[in-house]
Amino acid sequence: MSGLLLLVILVVGAGAFAYATTPAPSMNAAALKATTTVYYADGKTVMGELNDGVDRKPLEPNQMPTSAKNAAVASEDRTFYENKGVSVTGLGRAVLGVITGQSDAGGGSTITQQYVKNITGKNEHAYTRKATEAIQAIKVDQQYSKDQILTSYLNTVYFGRGAYGIGAAAEAYFGLQDPTQLSNEQAALLIGILPAPSAYDPAVDSTNAQKRYSYVMNAMAEMKYVSADEVAANPKMPQTAEQQKPTWFEGPNGYLLQAVVQEVAGLDNGLTVETLDGGTQRIDTTDAVATAGLQIVSTIDPNLQQAAVDTMADKRAYPTSGRPESVRAGLVSVDPQTGGVRAMYSGDDPKNNFDAVTYGNAQAGSTFKPFTLLAALESGKFSLSDTFDGSSPQTIDGFPVKNYGRGNGEQFGDINLVKATADSVNTVYVKLNEEIGPDKTAEVAQQLGAPVAKSETDLLSNVLGTSTVKPIQMAQAYAALANGGEVRPAHFVASVKQGDAVRYNENTNPTHTFDKQAVADTVYAMQAVTKKNGTAESVGNAFGNRPIAGKTGTTSGNKAAWFNGFTPQLETAVVLYNTGPAPDFAQLSLGSWGGVSEITGGTIPAKIWTSYMQKALKGTDIEQFPKPSRQVSSNPTPTATPTPTDTATSSPTDSPTDGSTASASPTDGATGGPTDGATGGQNGGQNGGQNGNGGGNGGPGQNQGDTTAQAAGQPGVADRVAARLNQARPGQQAAGGPAGPGARGQG
Numbered sequence: 001m002s003g004l005l006l007l008v009i010l011v012v013g014a015g016a017f018a019y020a021t022t023p024a025p026s027m028n029a030a031a032l033k034a035t036t037t038v039y040y041a042d043g044k045t046v047m048g049e050l051n052d053g054v055d056r057k058p059l060e061p062n063q064m065p066t067s068a069k070n071a072a073v074a075s076e077d078r079t080f081y082e083n084k085g086v087s088v089t090g091l092g093r094a095v096l097g098v099i100t101g102q103s104d105a106g107g108g109s110t111i112t113q114q115y116v117k118n119i120t121g122k123n124e125h126a127y128t129r130k131a132t133e134a135i136q137a138i139k140v141d142q143q144y145s146k147d148q149i150l151t152s153y154l155n156t157v158y159f160g161r162g163a164y165g166i167g168a169a170a171e172a173y174f175g176l177q178d179p180t181q182l183s184n185e186q187a188a189l190l191i192g193i194l195p196a197p198s199a200y201d202p203a204v205d206s207t208n209a210q211k212r213y214s215y216v217m218n219a220m221a222e223m224k225y226v227s228a229d230e231v232a233a234n235p236k237m238p239q240t241a242e243q244q245k246p247t248w249f250e251g252p253n254g255y256l257l258q259a260v261v262q263e264v265a266g267l268d269n270g271l272t273v274e275t276l277d278g279g280t281q282r283i284d285t286t287d288a289v290a291t292a293g294l295q296i297v298s299t300i301d302p303n304l305q306q307a308a309v310d311t312m313a314d315k316r317a318y319p320t321s322g323r324p325e326s327v328r329a330g331l332v333s334v335d336p337q338t339g340g341v342r343a344m345y346s347g348d349d350p351k352n353n354f355d356a357v358t359y360g361n362a363q364a365g366s367t368f369k370p371f372t373l374l375a376a377l378e379s380g381k382f383s384l385s386d387t388f389d390g391s392s393p394q395t396i397d398g399f400p401v402k403n404y405g406r407g408n409g410e411q412f413g414d415i416n417l418v419k420a421t422a423d424s425v426n427t428v429y430v431k432l433n434e435e436i437g438p439d440k441t442a443e444v445a446q447q448l449g450a451p452v453a454k455s456e457t458d459l460l461s462n463v464l465g466t467s468t469v470k471p472i473q474m475a476q477a478y479a480a481l482a483n484g485g486e487v488r489p490a491h492f493v494a495s496v497k498q499g500d501a502v503r504y505n506e507n508t509n510p511t512h513t514f515d516k517q518a519v520a521d522t523v524y525a526m527q528a529v530t531k532k533n534g535t536a537e538s539v540g541n542a543f544g545n546r547p548i549a550g551k552t553g554t555t556s557g558n559k560a561a562w563f564n565g566f567t568p569q570l571e572t573a574v575v576l577y578n579t580g581p582a583p584d585f586a587q588l589s590l591g592s593w594g595g596v597s598e599i600t601g602g603t604i605p606a607k608i609w610t611s612y613m614q615k616a617l618k619g620t621d622i623e624q625f626p627k628p629s630r631q632v633s634s635n636p637t638p639t640a641t642p643t644p645t646d647t648a649t650s651s652p653t654d655s656p657t658d659g660s661t662a663s664a665s666p667t668d669g670a671t672g673g674p675t676d677g678a679t680g681g682q683n684g685g686q687n688g689g690q691n692g693n694g695g696g697n698g699g700p701g702q703n704q705g706d707t708t709a710q711a712a713g714q715p716g717v718a719d720r721v722a723a724r725l726n727q728a729r730p731g732q733q734a735a736g737g738p739a740g741p742g743a744r745g746q747g
Helices: 002-021 066-076 088-100 111-120 127-143 146-156 166-174 184-192 206-222 228-233 254-265 286-290 302-313 365-378 417-422 426-436 438-448 460-464 471-482 516-530 537-543 604-616 682-691 717-725
Strands: 036-039 046-050 271-274 280-283 295-298 327-334 341-345 387-389 394-396 399-401 414-416 493-498 501-505 549-554 560-567 570-579
Touching (some): 036 254, 066 111, 066 184, 146 166, 166 184, 184 206, 206 228, 254 341, 254 493, 271 493, 302 327, 302 604, 341 471, 365 417, 365 426, 365 516, 414 417, 417 426, 426 460, 471 549, 516 549, 549 604, 560 604
Parallel strands (some): 036 295
Antiparallel strands (some): 036 046, 327 341, 387 414
């Protein structure tokens, strides 16, 4: 008896020592990984699933399908709800192995023990592993409820097809996005193949898969989880889906996933989430995003995204004939009210490793001109009716500039800022940039999110868009104009959740707010671009009475062509540019292709924009832009005394209606423009006759120069502005002879 007592004491003592010295289980790195799912803005349509080979979609206890829990208990551990984490006989054999050193002592594994094995990743058959596993299972059983343990087990066990956990398995085998819909029969098959999931996959071995299915169904009937009638009615295992190779990152939409993942990884202050073992993890790399088990809702509208992809695949909108393979095309739509990106086309496939919207840069061209206009209007020293000399070429403060067009460029007389915007007149805008200071243009560009290169901050040429910018930056900038002046950073992520916990919500607060009236006037001028005789007249024609504001842009050397435009509810930037090979991606000429001799912003980019926006705006309300401070025409009819009116419209018309504003171009009546001081008569007449840009507002005469009588008349708006600034009258400089090649015309 004393020997038996000693043996009992030894066994109990050894067990107590083993229990005291064995730590609770901790999850290995693989067990902590979970699949991240990215959704479109509707929160339902899946954009992509991200993982590094471990496809795991953890479920909360209330999400775990009852069918799966019942099948697991019936098949794997019928005493699960009664045992303490191990079976008594299994525990005895494990402890005996510790005492005797028998490596084959073994022991039956409960669900709790299997869970411990899954999370620790220890699969060796040594007695030490079995003993440690048993003791850790007891500790787990004491620490967690049965429902928590069963949920954790079903979240970590491997089901084959790369699926870890029942959530991923339900999708991999049956295409179920909602695992709570898993039927008893489907659960029986999944639990049945657990002993050898890859080998028992119905697609690999249907015979053994059927046997395992029948075994689990019968076990569930014995446990009263299903009825005998249900078993009899479903003798054959359910049909499984064909295994599909993930293609999430292929095609144009692959760029969306890249942008979403990069944005989450780069969130300010990082993103901290919980791990499956109750710890925390900082999400600051794309790999961490892909394996953190997140549910990311993007800002991308699935219908608008499809419209973007369809448009870029349409040869009528984006011709392929003669197009160099190196041409980059970018299209990006932004919601002006939130800054959320609604659609993006960055190229055919991410395998080309060049994102034309968020990575690539192109010269901005004349799409920068509205920034100078906004800076001028916001200063309070200029209005849309102010006139400037539009002749070409000119040398302004030592900078030679010419308008778009052959030879010396297109010629304009004294024109207002609406006309200068509609026709993208370089000489006027460089002069305006000189008067406000190019640093003010750079400041506005910076505030809008499309910064000028530091080396160009003080250069007059920055108004012509000589800096390179990312298309998404220009979309953000124009979205602020569309919403009345509130700058909201363009972004791809609306929210991030982990299970039921919200980890991030988009920030739609503006980073800067411009004067609303200055913005309204800027947008008013930009509407003239899409109206009769504007550089994008075709766009306006396509949309009828829907107001469209925008700007074309064509750069020096024909290296980039833009149309960036918007309605109050949607902003879209389209750009074409050409680059050399990596790593420099040097800017190259777009060349001539697609039936177009010279690609400008008003040609193929405007056609792409129109095709896409017609789809995007279909069925939406026609919204009006805010009214300008006063109505100014881009194509006035000469008249001696404009007729006053009390009505202002929200878009430019073809005749002036505000008696207090100056005419858009010189008139022939007594209200003619100002003189240039003492040279008003003779020199004004000479320049007016030879170059069409003299004082030029006088009555009939051979050279149409300013007369002495007119010089003594009422000063024009430009004179009043010049007086406030203590500067010479805008456009005072004589046109003279050619001033050199200057800047390339910006269309």
